[in-house]
Amino acid sequence: MLLNIVAFCVFYALSALAYYFNHRYIYHTKPRGPRAIQALWKIWAKFHMDHHRHWKQDDPExxxxVKVPIVGKLAGLIIICSLCLLINPGAxxxxxxxxxxxxxxxGTIHGFKVANIFKPVNKDTHIYKHHMSHHMPGGLNVNHSGVHPFIDRLFGTYHDPDDILRRSSSDH
Ligand SMILES: [Zn+2]
Ligand SMILES: [Zn+2]
Structure with missing residues (x-):
């Protein structure tokens, strides 16, 4: 049981870190070099770039x-099942x-009710402002952790969301 609890915590943390580094260094860093690498990057980052084009609550797209695409769900399921078999269910x-x-x-940060249970997040909360600040033109290079702001603090990419939101609203 203890090993499962430890594995759960370790693999949760590894997933959050993998998300952060992928978001920071791959999604938002267009590669140079061979065309094949650039073509692969376009495929890999497309969904995220589309999310950056369509993120406002009044945008029908x-x-x-915001929903995880079916390929992502399948890949996630394969990883989860493999870890259960190769390490333990906790992983x-x-x-x-x-x-x-x-x-x-x-989903709730972007204003949706998730699974008919979880209500949209209040716009005054730090978690809302942190995520939305990354969607602003002045926030693309900071606040990469998505929904775990302390990871940005850990790696020095945290920027005060209020500051970004204030600057963005005065730009318009
Ligand atoms: Zn992003
Ligand atoms: Zn988002």
Missing amino acids: TKTY GLGVGGFFIVYGIRH
Whole structure:
């Protein structure tokens, strides 16, 4: 039991870190070099770039890019099942737990009711402002952790969301 609990925590943390580094160094860093690498990057980052184009609550396409696509769900399921078999159920549930927390928080931050239970997040909350500040033109290079702001603090990419939101609203 203890090993499962430890594995759950370790794999939850690894998933959150993998998300952060992928978001910071791959999604938002267009590669140079061979065309094949650039073509691969375009495929890999497309969904995220589409999310950055459609993120406002009044945009009818926002929901499409907030939901995890079917390929992502299948890949997640394969990883979770493999970890359950190769390590222990705690490891698989750690990855699954991250996907669930991310899905609920991200959906509710963007103003959707998730699974008919979780209500949209209040716009005055730090978690809302932190995520939305990344969607602003002045926030693209900071606040990459999605729904775990302390990870940005840990790696020095945290920027006060109020500051970004204030500057963005005065730009318009
Ligand atoms: Zn992004
Ligand atoms: Zn978002």
